[in-house]
Amino acid sequence: MTKSVNRVDYYLKDKRLLSTDIVHWDQYITALRASDTVTISKTEYLVNKINMVHDSANLVLKVSVEPFTMNI
Numbered sequence: 180m181t182k183s184v185n186r187v188d189y190y191l192k193d194k195r196l197l198s199t200d201i202v203h204w205d206q207y208i209t210a211l212r213a214s215d216t217v218t219i220s221k222t223e224y225l226v227n228k229i230n231m232v233h234d235s236a237n238l239v240l241k242v243s244v245e246p247f248t249m250n251i
Contacts, residue, residue, distance in 0.1 A: 187211075187240040189219055196220070196244070208240065216247055223247040 185204050189197040197219050201207045216223050224244035232239050 185238040185240070186234070187242060189217065189224075189242045189244055191224065191244055191246075196224075201240070204238070211240075211242065217242070217244060219244075 184200045184202055187197075187199055187201050187207065188195055211217075211226065211229065214226065216225055218224075225247050226242060227245050228243040230241045230243075232241060
């Protein structure tokens with residue numbers, strides 16, 4: 180049995196920062212929803228919005244992020 184491979188794309192405004200294939204889809208979505216931040220190329224971002232869309236035969240998770248700024 181072959182597992183379906185879906186994709187997750189991370190966007191900062193209209194710029195795609197990262198696109199990757201996901202095999203363990205349910206686990207990935209659970210972890211992403213539980214987290215407030217993601218690290219992409221050694222830069223931390225806040226997860227702003229998560230959308231799930233269909234792209235031909237696959238699902239695509241589109242994650243909007245914004246720069247993480249820590250106010251002390």
